[in-house]
Amino acid sequence: MFPSRFDYVAPDTVEEVLATLAQHGDEAKILAGGQSLIPLMKLRFASPGLLVDVNRVPGLGFVEETGEHLRVGTLTRNTELERSALLKSGYPVMADAAPMISDPLVRNRGTIGGSLAHADPAGDWGSVMLALGAEVVIKSSTDERTIPVSELLVNTFTTSLDPTEMITEIRVPKTPARSGGSYLKMERRVGDFATVATAVHLTLDNGTIKRAGIGLTAVGSKNLQASAAEDALAGAEPTAEAFEEAARLAAEASSPSSDVRGSAEYKKAMVRTFVRRGLDKALELARG
Amino acid sequence: MTTVEETDVHGIGQSVKRKEDDRFIRGKGTYVEDLVLPNMLHMAILRSPIAHAKIVSVNVDEAQAIPGVVAVVTGELLAQHNLAWMPTMSGDTQAVFATDKVRFQGQEVAAVVAEDPYIAHDALGLIDVEYEPLPAVTSPQQALQPDAPLIRDDKEGQTDNRCFQWETGDKDATEKAFQQADKIVELSTFYPRCHPSPLETCGIVADVNPISGKATLHMTSQAPHAIRTVFALVAGLPEHKIQIITHDIGGGFGNKVPVYPGYVAATAASLLIGRPVKWIEDRTENLISTGFARDYHMRGELALTNDGKMLGIRVELLSDNGAFFADAQPTKCKVGLFHIVTGSYDVPAAYLSTQGAYTNKAPGGVAYRCSFRVTEASYLVERLVQNAAYELGMDPAELRRKNFIKPEQFPYKSATGFVYDSGEYERAMDLAMNELGYAELRKEQEAARAEGRLIGIGMASFTEVVGAGPSKDYDILGLKMFDSAELRVHPTGKAILKIGVQTQGQGHETTFAQIVATELGIPTEDVLVQYGDTDNTPYSLGTYASRSTPTAGAATAMVARKLVEKGKKIAAHLLEVSEEDLEFKVDKFSVKGAPDKAVTIQDVAFAAYTNMPEGLEHGLEDNHYYDPPNMTFPFGTYMVVVEVDADTGQWKVLRMLAVDDCGKVINPMIVQGQIHGGLAEGYGIAAMELITFDDDGNCIGSNFMDYLLPTSWETPRFETHMTETPSPHHPIGAKGVGESATVGSPAAYVNAVIDALAHTGVRNIDMPVTSAKVWEAMQGAARSS
Structure with missing residues (x-):
């Protein structure tokens, strides 16, 4: 690996990280798991002047339920999420997605906050968080704010983060009883980016659908929220017809491009198939 | 005692x-990258970002000025030493560093030699090359259009993009066979460009001693002696002063047979500077510039009687050879040993007409784990035979059985002139069918179909031809193959x-x-x-x-x-x-x-x-x-069972069973390892490996994120079995085995997917058989029914 020249710092506290970012602005880049950044630097597609390694900052990796939220620390590794009993019992769409992220090597290093901040439309966590209606906590040396993930993701590799800001944690609304979820992913090979993936989260109330969340991976310029499909499901009976209609609406909301993974037509058809299958699976879990 | x-x-x-x-x-292990010699310099190569362009100017001043840069090597400099061009293994010429034009994306343009590899890479970015872009030729069909841009304007007398035309077999006899046929089955299919992708990329440490003049070249080569002679002939170095040392090699698969520009440039640099020079390719360089494999557009026709007797085979080939005709093959062969296309069958008449075209793509055409195009030939005939069975309403195994060359027919002279040494094809196929439980599986397939599940059983009963010489027939660049x-x-x-x-x-x-x-x-x-x-x-x-x-x-x-x-x-x-x-x-x-x-x-x-x-x-x-009196002819039967997802086109292998016969087995464990590796590579080729290009000639498949190799997760479980039919002319009865599985297995995998869909009329899906392509084939079948 022969990247361009860069400087490197490894602060011990969040405050130091934020002070460094404030000082260096867009010259600096946070190094978390490095699973996207390092390959880009290797190919010299990215040449940051300063790497701010956050791996030595304590307290940024955790998964816990407090108050109204599941809180996930930004530096939590995908492997930890894959192994979390809490996610398995209460957040099946996250539990499904975690082991489908790339391969074990990438999961051992890659972090949830890094994935969201990278904003790859083929990234998995964005869709999952959209389906769950999650928020991110963002800090800078002077400010702290909390925004929904739908406002974080702007475009391909583009977020609403300022270069001086850092995501510190992810907050997922606690899932009520009678909830279920699923993440279905088509990949050509382990470690490949998704051809198509769909995140579904479903909450039932007295047999009808109280809330449905649907996120789509790799079929647009960013992770997409299938809002029309969500709206059509809210308050509806969970019937095969309703799911089929939601799947159709989700496919309509997608705007994939044709490439070596398949034609746009194929990918739309797969969104439809996967959303339908994903809803079936989520319903089964929600009914217990 | x-x-x-x-x-x-x-x-x-x-x-x-x-x-x-x-x-x-x-x-x-010790690989060439492990070598550190005193005073060693590092070389990095600047490659063309575009597929076809005139080089207007190359300015190296800024690069040269960086502290730590020792030299910048350009095509111009090599030309002064008569090293700007080198011969290819098919007797064509290839640019070492481009001087007039670049002809493919990734072509070598210049190199920096520096005190460390980081400096060398930094300096590459400062070499200023002015290109005047030309339209890119990205398919052989386009290349042969009368108005196509001429790629090889460096070659005297070359007025179009045709790089060879070759035919073999008996045209008239084949014509006659087709006239007498009850049934003619046709298959047009594309064997896409793939890459051997050894895990160790290519590299060299060139150490030319300024006192003695001896060149010690530590390099990744599958053919060190032949390379030594080629270096002597090309560079004019005395052959006793060239020593090639290969150390351990991390996989070759044909990729490390040729001489690459980096070897020549590093040697020239060491000679001129008087210090050792190391050049190690990165993954992208290996994928975009070194010997690819296949890239054959194939049309095959099989003539049969109604009861399934094969009468003749006719093949038309169009190969995409890239910018330089650099296929690895014996001199007299233009499409390698493709004329083994009659396979395991007693086919009385055969005829092949072939042509190759220059395109704005990397050169190579190496035999990736393949005895010179045997892979493509075996794939074509095994796909054709299965399709013929569908058209005749016969079981594909029975059609094979009916046409196998019988044990008593050996030595058997094929319609294209090979003398098969030995074989017991039916024995291998029967073993495969019994171990698989073929008859039972056909019933299960039927029952599954009734439930809307798509099961497919594919097979390939391949015959290979390996072990060149004899020297009277085979040489490479005049060097006899003993x-x-x-x-x-x-x-x-x-x-x-x-x-x-x-x-x-x-x-x-x-x-x-x-x-x-x-x-x-x-x-x-x-x-x-x-x-x-x-x-x-x-x-x-x-x-x-x-x-x-x-x-x-x-x-x-x-x-x-x-x-x-x-x-x-x-x-x-x-x-x-x-x-x-x-x-x-x-x-x-x-x-x-x-x-x-x-x-x-x-x-x-x-x-x-x-x-x-x-x-x-x-x-x-x-x-x-x-000097072998003949080649050896390993064979076997591979069977694959798949299930196809009717909604998504995804397919998974339920069983993969291989029966191999490579004559006398020297070490069964090593043979089994060879088979396992080849079956995995065959799966990769069938399912996911692809180097392709966009309309501008940009290579897609230039790293392992885009060029997919199967992992242990996707690779099926293999069931392997052996039969042993010794070669009658080999001193210990052995045949080659290193390539059987890459040769035989792609057709078995693809045939299995086709078999799952055959009842809907699907007869072809080009490799790699992605779920998207399977889905499109199912949509097409649904539309036409």
Whole structure:
């Protein structure tokens, strides 16, 4: 690996990280798991002047339920999420997605906050968080704010983060009883980016659908929220017809491009198939 | 005297653990990247970002000015030393560094030689090349259009993009066969461009001694001796002052047969600067510029009677050769050994017409784990046979059985001129069918279909042709394809075998020692196999096309037999009997009828240095140059069962069963390993591997994120079985086995997917068979029904 020249710092506290970012602005880049950044630097597609390694900052990796939220620390590794009993019992769409992220090597290093901040439309966590209606906590040396993930993701590799800001944690609304979820992913090979993936989260109330969340991976310029499909499901009976209609609406909301993974037509058809299958699976879990 | 059993010497037929694994498992292999020589410099290559362009200017001033940069090598500089162009293995020319035009994305334009590799890479970005873009030619069909841009304007007399035209077989007889046919089955299919992708990329440490002028080239080569000669001829260096050392090689698969521009440039740089120069390719460089494989557009037709007798086969090929015709193949062959396309079948008439085209893509056309285009040929005929079975309403296995060359027909002369040495095709197929439970599976397939599930059973009964020479028929750039071995037994009965063929993971250190063990009685562990240093091993055309065992393996057996003959004279002297009274078994010369009166090979070796009979030359060593009388013809039957997801087109392998026959098996464990590797590679080719290009000639598939190799997760479980039909002309009856599985398996995988959909009329899906393509085929079938 022969990247361009860069400087490197490894602060011990969040405050130091934020002070460094404030000082260096867009010259600096946070190094978390490095699973996207390092390959880009290797190919010299990215040449940051300063790497701010956050791996030595304590307290940024955790998964816990407090108050109204599941809180996930930004530096939590995908492997930890894959192994979390809490996610398995209460957040099946996250539990499904975690082991489908790339391969074990990438999961051992890659972090949830890094994935969201990278904003790859083929990234998995964005869709999952959209389906769950999650928020991110963002800090800078002077400010702290909390925004929904739908406002974080702007475009391909583009977020609403300022270069001086850092995501510190992810907050997922606690899932009520009678909830279920699923993440279905088509990949050509382990470690490949998704051809198509769909995140579904479903909450039932007295047999009808109280809330449905649907996120789509790799079929647009960013992770997409299938809002029309969500709206059509809210308050509806969970019937095969309703799911089929939601799947159709989700496919309509997608705007994939044709490439070596398949034609746009194929990918739309797969969104439809996967959303339908994903809803079936989520319903089964929600009914217990 | 204790009796040594045949098995005690760990010779042929035993699964001896690989000697080389000791160092590999401990991480103690030595690859060219591991070498650090005093004063060594590092070279990095600047490559063209565009597929086709005139070079207006190359300005190196800024790059040259960086501290630590020792030299910038350009095409211009190489041209001053007459090194801007080099010959390819198919007798064409290839630019070392472009001087006039760039002709593919990734082509070598210049190089920086610096004190460390980071500086070299930094300086690459400062070389200012002005290009004048030209329209790119990205398919052979486009290349042969009359108005296509001319790619090879450097070649005198070249007015279009055709790079060769070749035909073989009997056109008239084939025409007649087709006229008499009840049924003609046609298949047009594309065998896409894939890449051997050895995990170790190519590289060199070129060390030209400024005092002696000797060039010691540590490099990744499958054919070090041939490369030495080519270097001597091309660079004008005296051949005794060129030493190629290969060390351990992390996979070759055909990718490391050619001479690449980086080797030449690093050698030239070392010569000019007087310091060692290291060049190691990165992954992208390996994928976009070194020898690719396949890229054949194929149209095959099979003529049959209604009851399934094959009458003739007709093939039209159009190959995409890239910017330079650099296929690895014997001189007289323009499409390698593709004319093995009659496969395992008794087809009375065959005709092939072929042409190749220059395009703005990387050159290569190496035989990726393939005996020169046998893979493409086998794929085509096995796909055709299965489709023919559908058209005739016959079971694909029965159609094969009906047309197999029968055991009593060997030696069998094929319609394209090969003389098949031996084969028992039905035996291998029956074993495969029984182990798979074929009849039962067909019923299950039927029942599943009734439930809307799509199960498919595919098979391939391939025949390969491997082990070139004979030298009268085969050469590369005039170098005849024989091979050799030198065997020396030390006084204490330990031996050193020197061979010129070059292992890249095949296990030569073990298998060649096993041949010596069986022939000469010196245990495998007492035989050191030396290779990979041209100063210290005999001449060889190298290891590719499954030729090591058929050629150098034969030479090893033959030289051991020479030592047995000499040993017999020594034994006669020691036992005070006449030579005719002696027989040699396992490791002993004993008196016929008096087995207790015996001496061992170790006794004889000691005597060769201490107690020689008068008139006999001292020592116990010899060499042998073996010119094979014919090729060898390994074969087998592979069967694959898949289930296709009717909604998504995703398919998964439920069973993969392989029966191989490679003649006499030297080491069953190593053979099984070879088969496993090849079946995995065959799966990758069938399912996911692809190098393709956009309309501007940009390479898609330039790293392992885009060029997909299967992992252990996707790779199916393999069930392997063997039959053993010895080659009648090989000294130990062995055939090559390194490539059977890459040759035979792609058709079996694809046939299985087609079989799952055949009832809907689907007859072809081009590789790689992605779920998207399967889905599109299902949509197409649904629309047309």
